[in-house]
Amino acid sequence: MKIFERIRENKGFSIILLFSTFFWVFSIVLFIVTNNTAKSELINVESSRALTHYELVLHNIIDNLDKIEVFTTTVGVSELSQDKFDQFTETNSFEGIGFISLSIAPEGVIEYYYVEEYDESLIGLDLVNDERAHVREAVEYSIENDVIVINGPFVLIQGGNGLVFRKAVFEAGEFVAIINLVVQYETLNAQFYNTSSDVVDLGIYDKDNNLIFGELEYEENLDFYQKIQLDNIDWNVGVKVSRDYRISSLLINVTIVSLSSTLYIFAIILGSRFYRSNKELISNQKKLIHFDNLTGLPNRRLLINDINTAIRNEKPFYLGFGDLDNFKNLNDILGHSVGDKYLQDISERFIGIISDILNVYRWGGDEFIFMFNTQNKNDTINLLASIYDIFKEPIIIKETNYNVSISIGVVRYPDHGDTIDDLVKRADIVMYDIKSHNRNTFGFFEDEYLDNLQREVDFENKLNEYELEDFQVYLQPLVKTNTNEIIGFEALSRLFDRNSELINTSEVVKVYERKGDIFKLDKYIVEQTCKYSVKLKKEFKKDFTFSFNISPITLSNEYIEFLELMIEKYKINPIYFVIEIIETTGFKDINESVRLLNKLRGLGFRIAMDDFGMGFSSLSYITRLPLSLIKIDRNFIQNYQSNKFDKMLILTIRDISKSLDIEIVVEGIETEEQLDFIKEIGAHYYQGYLHSKPMNIERLINFLQEIEVK
Incomplete structure (x- = not known):
């Protein structure tokens, strides 16, 4: 009763009680939300671990099937023999996947068989007309859809439980054989249990959600459910928080609610302290809003506020856009933990030079904005010198020295823009110009940069004068490192002006990508390459490898249909053609790109990553893309002695x-x-002027004839 009297008599106490109640409810809700978030993160971690494991398992199995398919189509089913099959199995390892046996069934009848202890019981088994319905259906589905099909787990004729991976083989579009790879169910299931934990229960299901591995039967209310799809093999991963973990979470929730209630009572009794706590809370909230969580520097939001304030007050200032040099290499090679530690340490040095006339903001990633509150250019240059001084001493992380420099582009308000977007955009232009020439320095925006923008417009107008037929395809030899033998060529587009001067190819590609015409150019280069392939094979009675670049923008179902048309039109074998993905452009949708590249690989094409290390993917894409080759960019080989x-x-x-x-x-x-x-x-192949420059087809033929004469 007394407490209600105090509420009626004391408005201040009423406010304290109101806020205390709110804080009590808020703390409970916050804990529940945080607990659920932690639970979700935990599920994501365990799910990612399971997904990664099974993607690797499936990759391993699919790669082995690809080896067998290549062997079968290369030798030809009509030329197969047990001796040839034995030679193939002796030179290829099928360990690590619980291997049981391997067989080839021409027209569906097993004739060639490999296993550690030879067993003739399967020879002559007609899979197409097998008495087991699930075997017949799997074989028929693989033949009709040209995909890998999984049978099992089931009891094998030769004994034991197993999974059978089946793949139809075609020659000239006609079904010729079924290849069968049998693996031990117990081995894969044991690998599955290695991914399990006490926190969650896991299950792997087939496309119809029948349990394959684990003990977690499929149900509608799983905490996590996702498909693993590789080469049209559909498995599903299911995750559910274990019963023990749910009970422990419930106990924690009850404990926290009890503690929160106790704190709520104390908050009422000690209401006077609430005001101080409230002020601290507001202060922390402001810090979270206006300061970067990783580095402690002012963030983009505070920068926008400060610049808008200066613009409203019509106060001139200089703005610098800085980007760390070589930070990407450090981050990719040594990991994000070292990269984050470097950002934290360099930011501490930035904080040490912040003053009334210099502020430093983190823009994002390894990019920083410097705001110079002065109208004087010399003062700005002196402040820039103080910034570069902090980079002279290396950052020491775990007793190792790391040297990373910075390139900064500088603009002035209002001379170079009257909005933050204009200022940042133009400072960014200057910064990238510096990076492309010197690095580790700064530069001011000049009128020449506007002239450069006009030159880009003029350059595009100039290109509009040319047709696709004006492009030439030059071929640069691909050389085997150990023998110096030419094994193939890279097709390179070349465009010459009316004075026979070469037009910058990279700039041409940029314009075509911007205009949306890169697809047409890529198709033209491919068809010319096919023509040259036919011509060189006829001239030298030899199959050369040909590679050609395509932009990720080009990669599409329509492009794959075009390549299928080229295979039919020029009767080429895709195994001798390498499709190079230009990494510097980046992938808009990595999952869709992986699907399309797998489809290309299924047609027989090999996939290479060009300009590796210079663009967006870095090391993270290697395990996701179906790569046969990686091309290391020339910049790394030119700098390997001076740049660790x-x-x-x-x-x-x-x-x-x-x-x-x-x-x-x-x-x-x-x-x-x-x-x-x-x-x-141990590099396998190389290209470069040490051996030969790119050549047109006529000069290349003469070059190859001279080599033959020698």
């Missing part, structure tokens, strides 16, 4: 590629010293 990050990246790519059975091509080899280095690291 470039050399470390080359060696890292070498090690990862070796583990994933991906071949390496090194571009830009110009000296014997560089050639010796790539031989030492």
Whole structure:
């Protein structure tokens, strides 16, 4: 009763009680939300672990099936024999997947069989007319849809439980054989249990949600459910928080609610302290809103407020846009933990130079904005010098020195823009110009940058004068590193002006991508390459490998249909053609890109990543894309002696590629010293002026004839 009297008599106490009640409810809700978020994160982590494991398992199995299919189509079903099959199995390992047996069934009848202990019981087994319905259906589905089909788990004729992966083989579009890879169910299930934990229950299901691995039967209210789809194999992963974890979470919730209630009573009794706590809370909220969580620097929101304030007051200032040099290499090679620690340490140094006339903001990633509250250019230059001074000493992380520089583009308000977007955009232009020439310095916006924008417009108008037929396709030899033998060529587009001067190819590609015409150009280059393939094979009685670049913008179902048309039109074998994805453009939808690239690989094409390390994907894409080759960009081989990050990246790519059975091509080899280095690291192929420059088809034929004469 007394408490209600105090409420009526004391408005201040009423306010304290109101806020205390709100805070009590808020704390409980916040805890529940946080607990649910933590639970979701936990489920995501466990789910990702399960997904990653089974993607690797499926990749391994699919790669083995691809080997068998290539062997079958290369030898030809009509030329197959048990001896040839035995030679193939002796030179290829099928360990690590619980391997039981491998067989080839021409026209559906098993004739060739491999297993550690030979068993003739399966020879002559007609899979097409097998008495087991699930076997017949799997074979028919693989033949009709040209996909890998999984049978099982079921009891095998030869004994034991197994999963059978079946793949139809076609020659000239006609079904010729079924290949069968049998793996132990117990082995894969044991691998599955290695991914389990006490926190969640996991299950792997087939496309009809029948349990394959684990003990978690499929149900509608799973905490997580997702498909694993590789080469049209559909498995599903299900995750549900375990019963023990749910009970422990409930106990924690009850405990927290009890503690919150106790604190609520104390909050009423000690209401006077609420005001101080409230002020601290507001202060922390402001800090979260206006300061970067990782570095502690002012963030983009505070920058916008400060710039808008200066603009409203019509107060001139300079603005610098800075981007760390070589930070991407450090982050990719050493990991995000080292990268984040570097950002934190360099930001501490930035905080140390903040003053009334200089403020530093984190724009995002490794980009920073510098606001110079002065109208004087010399003062700004002196402040820039103080920024570069903090980069002179290396950052020390775990007793290792790291040197990363910064490039800064500077603009002035109001001379170079009257909005934050204009100022940042123009400072960014200056910064990228610096990066492309010098790095580790700064520059001011000049009228020449506006002139450059006009030149881009003029350049595009100039290109509009040319047709696709004006492009030429030059071929640069691809050379085997150990033998110096030419094994193929890279097709490169070349456009010459009316004075026979070469027009910058990279600028041409940028314009075509911007106009949306890159698809037409890529198709034209491919068809010319097919023509040259036919011509060189006829001239030299030899199959050469041909590679050609396509932009990720081009990659589409329509492009795949075009390639199928080229295969039919020119009677080419896709196994001799390599499609190079230009990494510097980046993928808009990585999942869709992986699907399309797998479809291309299914047609027989090999996939290569061009300009690797220079663009958006870095090391993270290697395991996702169905790559056969990686092309290391010329910039890394030119700088490997002077830049330890470039050399470390080359060696890292070498090690990862070796583990994933991906071949390496090194571009830009110009000296014997560089050639010796790539031989030492085990690179498979190279291109470069040391051997030969790109040539048109006529000059290339003469070049190859001269080599033959010698």
